[in-house]
Amino acid sequence: xxxxxxxxxxxxxxxxxxxxxxxxxxxxxxxxxxxxxxxxxxxxxxxxxxxxxxxxxxxxxxxxxxxxxxxxxxxxxxxxxxxxxxxxxxxxxxxxxxxxxxxxxxxxxxxxxxxxxxxxxxxxxxxxxxxxxxxxxxxxxxxxxxxxxxxxxxxxxxxxxxxxxxxxxxxxxxxxxxxxxxxxxxxxxxxxxxxxxxxxxxxxxxxxxxxxxxxxxxxxxxxxxxxxxxxxxxxxxxxxxxxxxxxxxxxxxxxxxxxxxxxxxxxxxxxxxxxxxxxxxxxxxxxxxxxxxxxxxxxxxxxxxxxxxxxxxxxxxxx
Numbered sequence: 110x111x112x113x114x115x116x117x118x119x120x121x122x123x124x125x126x127x128x129x130x131x132x133x134x135x136x137x138x139x140x141x142x143x144x145x146x147x148x149x150x151x152x153x154x155x156x157x158x159x160x161x162x163x164x165x166x167x168x169x170x171x172x173x174x175x176x177x178x179x180x181x182x183x184x185x186x187x188x189x190x191x192x193x194x195x196x197x198x199x200x201x202x203x204x205x206x207x208x209x210x211x212x213x214x215x216x217x218x219x220x221x222x223x224x225x226x227x228x229x230x231x232x233x234x235x236x237x238x239x240x241x242x243x244x245x246x247x248x249x250x251x252x253x254x255x256x257x258x259x260x261x262x263x264x265x266x267x268x269x270x271x272x273x274x275x276x277x278x279x280x281x282x283x284x285x286x287x288x289x290x291x292x293x294x295x296x297x298x299x300x301x302x303x304x305x306x307x308x309x310x311x312x313x314x315x316x317x318x319x320x321x322x323x324x325x326x327x328x329x330x331x332x333x334x335x336x337x338x339x340x341x342x343x344x345x346x347x348x349x350x351x352x353x354x355x356x357x358x359x360x361x362x363x364x365x366x367x368x369x370x371x372x373x374x375x376x377x378x379x380x381x382x383x384x385x386x387x388x389x390x391x392x393x394x395x396x397x398x399x400x401x402x403x404x405x406x407x408x409x410x411x412x413x414x415x416x417x418x419x420x421x422x423x424x425x426x427x428x
Contacts, residue, residue, distance in 0.1 A: 118160040118378040125161075126367040129190055133164040134372070136358075137186070137194045139178025142169050145310070145392065149223060149356055150195035153376065156385040160378035161371075167195075179203045183212035188361045190368035195223070198355040201414045202265070205421055214414060216362050219407040220369060221376030223356040224394040226308045227328035228266055229338070231294070231321045238303055243325045243344045246304070247280045254281035258302040260293025261286055266352035267293075267306045269420065270327055270341075273350060294321070308354065309334060309393030327352040332395040349420075355397070357410060373406075 136154050140146045147169060154165040170178035179200050186192035194217065204214045232238040238246060238257075250257045259282045261267040267290070271282055282304075287293045290307035297305040298320060305312070305321075309332075315321045323338040329351050331340060341350035358376050360369055379385055386396075403409040421427040 116159050117162045118374075121161045121371070121374045121378045124367070124371045124374045126365075126371055129368050129371065130163060132191065133166045134191055134193060136165055136167045137178055137182060137192060138167060138169050139171065139175040139182075139194070139196065139200075140169070141171050145226075145308075145354075146195065146197060146356070148392070149389070152385060152388050153195060153223060153358070153379055156379035156382045157375040160382070161375045163375070175199055176203050176207055180208070180212060182359065182361055183208075183216040186361045188363035188365075190360065190364050190372060192361060193220075193372060194359045196357060196359055198353070198357075198410075198413065198417070199265075201417050205418055205427055214411075217359040218362055218364070218369065219357050219359050219410050220373035221358045221380065222397070222400040222403060222406055222410070223358065223376075223380065224389050225328070225356070225397045225400070226310075226354040226392075226394045227326050227332060228270060228290075228306050228352045228354075229309060229312075229326045229335070230324040231297070231305050231307060231312055231316075232303065232324055233297055233300075234320055234322045236297070236300070236303065239322075241324075243339070243341065246324065247274060247278050247345075250275075250280035250282050251278070255283045257304065258283045258285050259304040260290075260296055260302045260306055262289060262293075266327075269424075270306065270350065270352050272424065273420075274341075274345075277347065277349075278345070297321075313393055328395070329397075334390070334393055334395070351416075353397075355400070355410070355413060356394075357400075357406070 136150050138147050138150045150167050154167050158165050170181050182194040259271055261284045263286050285302050290311045293305040294307050294312050296302045312321050323335055325341045325344055326338050327341050327350055342348055
């Protein structure tokens with residue numbers, strides 16, 4: 110059942126199965142409406158509809174900080190092509206740490222990459238760490254343990270990055286827990302913490318107003334919208350300090366090959382639309398060249414997941 114053919118992409122149309130779809134396709138988001146993942150999925154749906162002429166609905170299956178939706182996709186969603194998950198790599202932590210063997214990453218098959226969003230350390234431009242580099246901040250945390258307050262989200266990349274730095278460089282920060290990056294930024298602006306860890310969209314306004322200063326970015330290489338900000342790795346001579354949100358689309362294991370190919374083509378066509386790329390860039394994301402140009406997206410994403418698993422094993426979170 111197609112819902113219009115005005116701008117259908119020929120490469121997508123060429124892969125359309127004869128018997129699919131006969132009803133709207135559902136994009137599942139495991140976080141609440143209005144958040145970053147929800148916006149990402151709704152923009153993707155709009156442009157995938159344009160590329161294919163199909164009708165796509167976005168449904169939020171929330172609960173358990175994503176666990177409810179992840180488990181539904183992995184264990185309950187029918188592998189018929191009508192259920193597509195628009196997820197982030199936070200699903201890896203759920204599969205490795207919280208699923209308790211009830212499901213695993215191999216129960217989901219990636220069909221397309223969307224964008225990446227690295228964690229960034231920021232300080233108050235006129236605060237106690239004014240003008241301090243990452244190395245100087247770490248030295249302070251070594252010389253005066255537990256005096257530099259850093260905002261974290263417990264049990265997540267926010268905490269893991271601090272843990273890695275403490276372990277590798279002998280520093281000791283005072284970790285202050287928050288529910289997300291945004292609240293940590295507000296706490297820093299209020300003088301309640303010295304360092305916030307956040308995504309670009311969460312502090313862009315304060316950066317433009319000159320209130321905050323980015324110190325380092327946890328990406329594999331400098332990112333275009335803050336290209337003058339060094340990465341943790343290049344500053345500290347490491348290769349392990351990479352913590353991004355990576356967003357991608359998946360289907361449950363077992364979807365027929367022709368349907369999976371068609372759904373993947375819809376995502377790839379949408380991701381070639383300059384309008385969608387511009388919308389995503391407005392949110393301050395970047396596009397990982399390796400994943401953007403991948404012809405084996407599932408295998409390439411698995412390499413990133415394996416790196417995260419290595420961290421969990423190294424720190425004793427996974428045996």
